[in-house]
Amino acid sequence: MIYEGGCRCGAVRYRITGEPLSAGYCHCGMCQQAAGAPVVAWVAFRRSDFRIVKGEPESAQANARAVRRLCGECGTALTFEYSAHTETVDVTIASLDDPNATEPVYRIWSSPRLPWLHSEGEDRASRPH
Numbered sequence: 363m364i365y366e367g368g369c370r371c372g373a374v375r376y377r378i379t380g381e382p383l384s385a386g387y388c389h390c391g392m393c394q395q396a397a398g399a400p401v402v403a404w405v406a407f408r409r410s411d412f413r414i415v416k417g418e419p420e421s422a423q424a425n426a427r428a429v430r431r432l433c434g435e436c437g438t439a440l441t442f443e444y445s446a447h448t449e450t451v452d453v454t455i456a457s458l459d460d461p462n463a464t465e466p467v468y469r470i471w472s473s474p475r476l477p478w479l480h481s482e483g484e485d486r487a488s489r490p491h
Protein backbone atom coordinates (compact mmCIF):
# COMPACT_ATOMS: atom_id res chain seq x y z
CA MET A 363 0.00 0.00 0.00
CA ILE A 364 1.02 3.59 -0.56
CA TYR A 365 -0.06 6.34 1.81
CA GLU A 366 0.64 9.95 1.13
CA GLY A 367 0.19 13.07 3.13
CA GLY A 368 1.65 16.34 4.16
CA CYS A 369 1.10 19.67 5.80
CA ARG A 370 -1.67 22.16 5.24
CA CYS A 371 0.33 24.53 3.01
CA GLY A 372 1.89 21.80 0.87
CA ALA A 373 5.53 22.70 1.63
CA VAL A 374 6.18 19.28 3.20
CA ARG A 375 4.96 16.02 1.67
CA TYR A 376 5.61 12.44 2.72
CA ARG A 377 4.99 9.00 1.26
CA ILE A 378 4.69 5.67 3.02
CA THR A 379 5.04 2.37 1.24
CA GLY A 380 3.87 -0.27 3.69
CA GLU A 381 1.10 -1.20 6.02
CA PRO A 382 0.23 0.69 9.19
CA LEU A 383 1.33 -1.13 12.34
CA SER A 384 -1.20 0.35 14.74
CA ALA A 385 -3.29 3.46 15.22
CA GLY A 386 -4.67 5.12 18.29
CA TYR A 387 -5.53 8.24 20.21
CA CYS A 388 -2.96 9.83 22.48
CA HIS A 389 -4.32 11.95 25.28
CA CYS A 390 -0.96 12.88 26.80
CA GLY A 391 -0.11 16.41 27.85
CA MET A 392 2.64 16.76 25.24
CA CYS A 393 0.24 15.97 22.42
CA GLN A 394 -2.34 18.32 23.84
CA GLN A 395 0.07 21.24 24.07
CA ALA A 396 1.92 20.56 20.83
CA ALA A 397 -1.28 20.33 18.82
CA GLY A 398 -3.33 22.82 20.79
CA ALA A 399 -5.97 20.13 20.70
CA PRO A 400 -7.55 17.79 23.25
CA VAL A 401 -6.26 14.62 21.60
CA VAL A 402 -4.07 13.53 18.71
CA ALA A 403 -4.67 10.47 16.55
CA TRP A 404 -1.46 8.70 15.49
CA VAL A 405 -0.67 5.86 13.14
CA ALA A 406 2.61 3.99 13.38
CA PHE A 407 4.59 2.82 10.36
CA ARG A 408 7.98 1.22 9.92
CA ARG A 409 10.53 3.99 9.62
CA SER A 410 12.02 2.29 6.59
CA ASP A 411 8.62 2.65 4.87
CA PHE A 412 8.39 6.41 5.52
CA ARG A 413 10.07 9.13 3.55
CA ILE A 414 9.79 12.85 3.06
CA VAL A 415 9.33 13.50 -0.65
CA LYS A 416 9.00 17.29 -0.63
CA GLY A 417 10.42 20.00 1.58
CA GLU A 418 12.16 19.60 4.90
CA PRO A 419 10.18 19.55 8.14
CA GLU A 420 11.34 21.39 11.23
CA SER A 421 12.22 19.36 14.31
CA ALA A 422 11.15 20.12 17.83
CA GLN A 423 12.11 18.25 20.96
CA ALA A 424 9.00 16.41 22.17
CA ASN A 425 10.63 15.10 25.32
CA ALA A 426 14.11 14.08 26.42
CA ARG A 427 14.16 11.13 24.05
CA ALA A 428 11.93 12.02 21.15
CA VAL A 429 11.42 14.57 18.43
CA ARG A 430 8.36 15.65 16.60
CA ARG A 431 8.42 17.08 13.10
CA LEU A 432 6.24 19.80 11.79
CA CYS A 433 6.00 22.14 8.84
CA GLY A 434 8.02 25.27 9.51
CA GLU A 435 5.75 27.25 7.23
CA CYS A 436 2.26 26.35 8.36
CA GLY A 437 2.87 24.47 11.62
CA THR A 438 1.11 21.20 10.80
CA ALA A 439 2.24 18.43 13.15
CA LEU A 440 3.52 15.54 11.04
CA THR A 441 5.48 12.91 12.96
CA PHE A 442 6.76 11.79 16.30
CA GLU A 443 9.72 9.48 16.75
CA TYR A 444 12.19 8.34 19.35
CA SER A 445 15.79 9.21 18.72
CA ALA A 446 16.97 5.81 19.87
CA HIS A 447 13.94 3.81 18.88
CA THR A 448 14.37 3.84 15.15
CA GLU A 449 12.04 1.09 14.01
CA THR A 450 8.80 3.03 13.89
CA VAL A 451 7.56 6.51 13.21
CA ASP A 452 4.22 7.84 14.37
CA VAL A 453 2.36 9.93 11.82
CA THR A 454 -0.59 12.22 12.55
CA ILE A 455 -3.60 10.55 10.94
CA ALA A 456 -5.11 13.92 10.08
CA SER A 457 -2.10 14.79 7.89
CA LEU A 458 -2.74 11.81 5.62
CA ASP A 459 -4.36 12.75 2.32
CA ASP A 460 -6.98 10.16 3.22
CA PRO A 461 -7.44 10.20 6.99
CA ASN A 462 -9.99 7.41 6.57
CA ALA A 463 -7.24 5.07 5.43
CA THR A 464 -6.75 3.92 9.00
CA GLU A 465 -8.72 4.14 12.21
CA PRO A 466 -7.65 4.56 15.83
CA VAL A 467 -8.34 1.40 17.79
CA TYR A 468 -6.68 2.16 21.11
CA ARG A 469 -6.15 4.99 23.57
CA ILE A 470 -3.03 5.78 25.49
CA TRP A 471 -2.46 8.22 28.30
CA SER A 472 -6.12 8.27 29.10
CA SER A 473 -5.57 9.74 32.54
CA PRO A 474 -4.93 13.33 31.39
CA ARG A 475 -7.92 12.96 29.13
CA LEU A 476 -10.17 15.97 29.35
CA PRO A 477 -13.42 14.90 30.92
CA TRP A 478 -15.50 16.60 28.28
CA LEU A 479 -13.82 14.72 25.48
CA HIS A 480 -15.39 11.40 24.56
CA SER A 481 -13.25 8.97 22.62
CA GLU A 482 -13.54 5.30 21.94
CA GLY A 483 -11.00 2.55 22.01
CA GLU A 484 -9.26 0.08 24.20
CA ASP A 485 -7.12 1.69 26.91
CA ARG A 486 -3.52 0.62 26.52
CA ALA A 487 -0.39 1.27 28.47
CA SER A 488 2.25 2.69 26.21
CA ARG A 489 5.45 4.57 26.06
CA PRO A 490 4.83 8.27 26.54
CA HIS A 491 4.62 10.67 23.72
Ligand SMILES: [Zn+2]
Nearest residue numbers: 369371433436
Ligand atom coordinates in the same frame (compact mmCIF):
# COMPACT_ATOMS: atom_id res chain seq x y z
ZN1 LIG B 1 3.11 23.56 5.59
Ligand SMILES: [Zn+2]
Nearest residue numbers: 388390393491
Ligand atom coordinates in the same frame (compact mmCIF):
# COMPACT_ATOMS: atom_id res chain seq x y z
ZN1 LIG C 1 0.89 11.89 23.13
